[in-house]
Amino acid sequence: MGHEERSHALLSASGAHRWLSCTPSARLEEQFPDTTSEAAKEGTLAHELAEMKVRNHFYTTAFGKRKLTAGINALKKNELWRDEMMGYTDIYLDYIKSVSLALKNPPYVTIEKQVDISKYVPEGFGTADCILISGNTLHVIDFKYGKSPDGRVEAEENPQLSLYALGAYEAYKVLYHIEEIKISIVQPRLSDGISEWGCTLEELLTFGRYVYAKAELAIKGEGEFAPGPKTCKYCRARGRCRARAEENVRLAFSPDKDKLPPLISNEQLGVYLNQGMDVAKWLSDLQDCALAECLAGQEVPGWKAVEGRGSRVWSDMDEAFSKLTENGISETVLWERKPLTLAQIEKVVGKKDFETFVGDKVVKAPGKPALVKESDKRPAITNIVSAKDAFKEDI
Structure with a gap:
C-alpha cells in the first residue's frame, strides 16, 4: 500500500x-x-x-x-x-x-x-x-x-x-x-x-x-468538548469551533473581579502563560478562516481581503545583467560571493566525507534561550553563576 x-x-x-x-x-x-x-x-x-x-x-x-x-x-x-x-x-x-x-x-x-x-x-x-x-x-x-x-x-x-x-x-x-x-x-x-x-x-x-x-x-458526535493547545492543534474545525472560541475568549478577556496588585507574581506569570498558550494560535486560525471566506466571495463583517505589499522582481535576470555589463557595470558589483552554511556544505559533501575531512573543525554553538513547558526533556538553564564557577581557579 x-x-x-x-x-x-x-x-x-x-x-x-x-x-x-x-x-x-x-x-x-x-x-x-x-x-x-x-x-x-x-x-x-x-x-x-x-x-x-x-x-x-x-x-x-x-x-x-x-x-x-x-x-x-x-x-x-x-x-x-x-x-x-x-x-x-x-x-x-x-x-x-x-x-x-x-x-x-x-x-x-x-x-x-x-x-x-x-x-x-x-x-x-x-x-x-x-x-x-x-x-x-x-x-x-x-x-x-x-x-x-x-x-x-x-x-x-x-x-x-x-x-x-x-x-x-x-x-x-x-x-x-x-x-x-x-x-x-x-x-x-x-x-x-x-x-x-x-x-x-x-x-x-x-x-x-x-x-x-x-x-x-x-x-x-456526543460527549463534552475539551479545547486545548494539543487537542486543537491539528483539528480541521479549529478555526470554526465554538467551544474553542468561547474558551479562548474566557482565558484572554475575562476581567478579574477582585482588586489585585499592579504587578503579577511569578506564580501568576506561569498561570497566564498556560492559560494563553492557545489564544495566539486561535486568533491566527480565525484570520486564516476569515481570509479564505473573503477570497471565496463571502462577507465577513468588518473585514476584507486585499493584495499584500508586492516586491520588484526581474522579468529576465540574465538579459538585465547582460545589459548592465554592456553599459560598463562590472560583474563583481552584480554578484555577491558568500560561503554556504555548514548544513549546506554537509549536504553537498555527504555526511561521511564531511565528518572525515572537517568533523574536528565543527563545534556546537549554544542555542538562544527559549521558554518551554516544564515537561520538556531538555535541562533547565539560568544566567546565575554558581559559586563553584565564580571562584574556580584558572588552570
Missing part, C-alpha cells in the same frame, strides 16, 4: 489523542476538507524510504538490493527528496536491527501492517510501521519525521501506538502467547528522538476498554 493512498477512518488511530479527549470533534471535523502540508508530504516520502530499507533487511529474497536501489532512484525523482533522508532512515533501520538482535529468538516481522481495531473503535483501523513478535512480547515501532522539538512524540501511553498494539494483539493472539507490550517511537531528526515504553497485556486491554467507551461517544 502506498503511503499517500492510506485510508483514514473517522476515528483514526493517528487522531486518537484528539477524539479521546474531545469526543465530539470527530464528527465536527467531517464538515471540513482533509488537507495536507509540504512537511507532511516530505514525511510520507521519508516513510516510503524507511519502509523499503526495513523490508530489504528482513526480506532480502523478496525485496533484494536491486529492488531497493530501483525504489530509491524512483523516490529521488520527487521534488521533495533530500539526500539527508538516507541518513535519517538509516537511524530508524539501525534501531530496529538493534532491537531485533537483542531478542533471544528471531522475531516474526511485519512491515506496514494494516491492523483492525474495530473491536475497540467502530470501523477503526490503522497502519503500523513495524511490528516485531518474539516469545511473549509484542513490539510496535513507529517512524516519525518531524524535526521540531515541540513536536517530539512520546511513546509513554501513546494512544496511536497503543491502538496499533491492540490491533496487532487481536491479529496474532491465536498464534502467539503475548503477555508484554513494548512501544517505540523513532524521530531521527531530533537529538533525543528515541522514546520507549512498555506495559503488560492487561494494562493494554484496560486501555482498550477505556477507548471503547470514548469511541462510542465519538462515533455519535
Whole structure:
C-alpha cells in the first residue's frame, strides 16, 4: 500500500489523542476538507524510504538490493527528496536491527501492517510501521519525521501506538502467547528522538476498554468538548469551533473581579502563560478562516481581503545583467560571493566525507534561550553563576 493512498477512518488511530479527549470533534471535523502540508508530504516520502530499507533487511529474497536501489532512484525523482533522508532512515533501520538482535529468538516481522481495531473503535483501523513478535512480547515501532522539538512524540501511553498494539494483539493472539507490550517511537531528526515504553497485556486491554467507551461517544458526535493547545492543534474545525472560541475568549478577556496588585507574581506569570498558550494560535486560525471566506466571495463583517505589499522582481535576470555589463557595470558589483552554511556544505559533501575531512573543525554553538513547558526533556538553564564557577581557579 502506498503511503499517500492510506485510508483514514473517522476515528483514526493517528487522531486518537484528539477524539479521546474531545469526543465530539470527530464528527465536527467531517464538515471540513482533509488537507495536507509540504512537511507532511516530505514525511510520507521519508516513510516510503524507511519502509523499503526495513523490508530489504528482513526480506532480502523478496525485496533484494536491486529492488531497493530501483525504489530509491524512483523516490529521488520527487521534488521533495533530500539526500539527508538516507541518513535519517538509516537511524530508524539501525534501531530496529538493534532491537531485533537483542531478542533471544528471531522475531516474526511485519512491515506496514494494516491492523483492525474495530473491536475497540467502530470501523477503526490503522497502519503500523513495524511490528516485531518474539516469545511473549509484542513490539510496535513507529517512524516519525518531524524535526521540531515541540513536536517530539512520546511513546509513554501513546494512544496511536497503543491502538496499533491492540490491533496487532487481536491479529496474532491465536498464534502467539503475548503477555508484554513494548512501544517505540523513532524521530531521527531530533537529538533525543528515541522514546520507549512498555506495559503488560492487561494494562493494554484496560486501555482498550477505556477507548471503547470514548469511541462510542465519538462515533455519535456526543460527549463534552475539551479545547486545548494539543487537542486543537491539528483539528480541521479549529478555526470554526465554538467551544474553542468561547474558551479562548474566557482565558484572554475575562476581567478579574477582585482588586489585585499592579504587578503579577511569578506564580501568576506561569498561570497566564498556560492559560494563553492557545489564544495566539486561535486568533491566527480565525484570520486564516476569515481570509479564505473573503477570497471565496463571502462577507465577513468588518473585514476584507486585499493584495499584500508586492516586491520588484526581474522579468529576465540574465538579459538585465547582460545589459548592465554592456553599459560598463562590472560583474563583481552584480554578484555577491558568500560561503554556504555548514548544513549546506554537509549536504553537498555527504555526511561521511564531511565528518572525515572537517568533523574536528565543527563545534556546537549554544542555542538562544527559549521558554518551554516544564515537561520538556531538555535541562533547565539560568544566567546565575554558581559559586563553584565564580571562584574556580584558572588552570
